[in-house]
Amino acid sequence: MIREVLRFIIKSNLVIEVIDAREPDLTRSKMIEKFALNRNKKVLIVLNKADLVPRDILEGWKKIFEREGFPTVYISATMHLGTKILRDKIKEVLRGNEGTVIFVGYPKTGKSSIINALKGSHSASTSKIPMAHGYTKAIQKFKIDSKIYAWDSPGIIPPDGNELEKVIRGVNVDKLEDSVKAAIMLFERIRKYNPNAISETYGIEFNTPYEFFEKLALRRGWIYKSTKEPNIDEAAKAFIRDYHKGKIIYYVPPLSMIDDKNSSL
Numbered sequence: 001m002i003r004e005v006l007r008f009i010i011k012s013n014l015v016i017e018v019i020d021a022r023e024p025d026l027t028r029s030k031m032i033e034k035f036a037l038n039r040n041k042k043v044l045i046v047l048n049k050a051d052l053v054p055r056d057i058l059e060g061w062k063k064i065f066e067r068e069g070f071p072t073v074y075i076s077a078t079m080h081l082g083t084k085i086l087r088d089k090i091k092e093v094l095r096g097n098e099g100t101v102i103f104v105g106y107p108k109t110g111k112s113s114i115i116n117a118l119k120g121s122h123s124a125s126t127s128k129i130p131m132a133h134g135y136t137k138a139i140q141k142f143k144i145d146s147k148i149y150a151w152d153s154p155g156i157i158p159p160d161g162n163e164l165e166k167v168i169r170g171v172n173v174d175k176l177e178d179s180v181k182a183a184i185m186l187f188e189r190i191r192k193y194n195p196n197a198i199s200e201t202y203g204i205e206f207n208t209p210y211e212f213f214e215k216l217a218l219r220r221g222w223i224y225k226s227t228k229e230p231n232i233d234e235a236a237k238a239f240i241r242d243y244h245k246g247k248i249i250y251y252v253p254p255l256s257m258i259d260d261k262n263s264s265l
Contacts, residue, residue, distance in 0.1 A: 001158055005104055006035060008139070008151050013099035014042045014090065018111040021047040021074060022251040024061045026168050027106050029157050033070075044093050044101075046086060047074035048110040053251045060254035077113035087118065090148055098147040104155040107170030108244045115152055118144055164189060170244065173237040183236035184209045186243060194250035201248050213239070 009015055015036040020027040024047060036043050045065050050058055058074040065072040073089045075082025090101060105111040119142055140152040159169035164185040167176070176182050187209045190197050198212065199205065204219070206212035210232070216239065217223070217230035224231055242248055 001156060005032070005102075005155055005157060008102045008155070009036055009041060009104070010039060011100065012041065012102040012151065013097075014044060014093060014101040016044045016046055016090070016101050016103045018046045018048050018103055018105035018109045018114060020106075020109050020168075021049045021053045021058060021061070023168050024065075024254075025252070026161075026165055027109055029104070029106070032104055032157060042093055043070055044089060045070045045072040046114065047072065048077055048114060049246060050074040051076035051079045051081065052246050052249065057251055057253055064254050075114070077110045077117050080117060083114075083117045083120075086114070087144060091145060094148065096147070100141065100149045100151065101144070102151045102155055104157060106157050106159055107172075109170070111155060115150070118142075118150065119152075167240055167243075173240050176237075179233055179236040179240070180210075180213065183213065183239045186240060187212070190243070190248055190250045193252055197248050197250045201242070 009032070015032070017028060017032065028045070033043050047053075047058060047061060053074075062072045062074060071089060071093050073082065073086050075086055077083075103111050103115055141149050142152055144150050157169075159166045159171040161169065163176075163178075163182045167173075167182045167186050168189075173179055187198065202212075202216060204212055204215050206215060213232040213235040214230045217232050217235040220235070220238070222231040222234040223229065
C-alpha cells in the first residue's frame with residue numbers, strides 16, 4: 001500500500017497531508033513529508049476534525065507547522081466547515097498554476113470525507129486508472145478547480161509505531177495482538193489531557209482502567225456465556241472505536257509537544 005502512495009506522490013504537484021486535530025503530532029507522517037520534500041513536492045497540512053478542538057488550540061498547532069515550513073489549514077469535513085478555505089489554500093500554494101494534488105493520511109483521519117466534500121458541485125471525475133492488485137476500485141482524477149485536479153486514491157499510510165501510536169493512527173482493532181493493553185494505553189493518554197473525559201462520556205465510575213472496561217462490558221451485555229465474566233476485550237475494542245468516532249472529548253495542546261521535546265533533550 002505504501003508503495004502505491006509514494007508512486008502517486010511522485011505523479012503529483014502537491015501533497016495534502018490530513019491529520020487528526022486532536023493528535024496532530026502522532027497522526028502526521030514525517031516519513032511521507034520527507035519523501036515529498038526530497039522530490040521537490042510541496043506539502044500542505046490539513047488539521048481535520050477541527051470541530052472537536054478549541055480554535056486557540058488549532059491556531060497554536062497551525063503556527064507550529066507553519067514555522068516548520070508547512071502551509072496549514074484546519075477544517076471539519078463531517079461538519080462541512082472549511083472546504084472553501086482548503087480549496088483557496090490549494091490554489092495559493094500552487095500559485096495559480098495548473099496542478100494535481102494527492103491526499104494522504106493515516107486511516108480514520110478523515111481523508112475520504114475531505115475528498116467527498118471537495119467532490120461537490122465544483123468538481124467532476126475526469127479519468128480512471130486501474131489500481132494495483134488488492135484494491136477494489138479505480139483511482140479517479142477529479143476536478144477541484146478550473147486548473148486543479150486531485151487523485152481520489154487510497155492514499156492511506158499504514159499505521160506504524162508502538163501500540164499506542166498504532167491505535168491512534170487507525171489500526172484495525174481486530175488485528176491488535178492485545179486490544180485491552182492498547183485500549184488502556186489510549187485510556188491513560190486521554191485522561192492525561194482531560195481527566196474527566198471518560199467518566200463524562202460513559203457515566204461510569206471507576207478506580208482503574210480495567211474496572212472501567214469490566215463495567216462497560218457489563219452495561220452493554222458483553223458477557224462470556226461459559227463463565228459469565230465480562231468480555232473486556234469487546235469493551236476495549238468499542239472504546240477504541242468510540243475514540244475514532246470523536247465521542248470522547250480530549251485534545252493535545254501544542255505546548256505539550258514542545259515541553260515533551262524539551263524534556264527529552
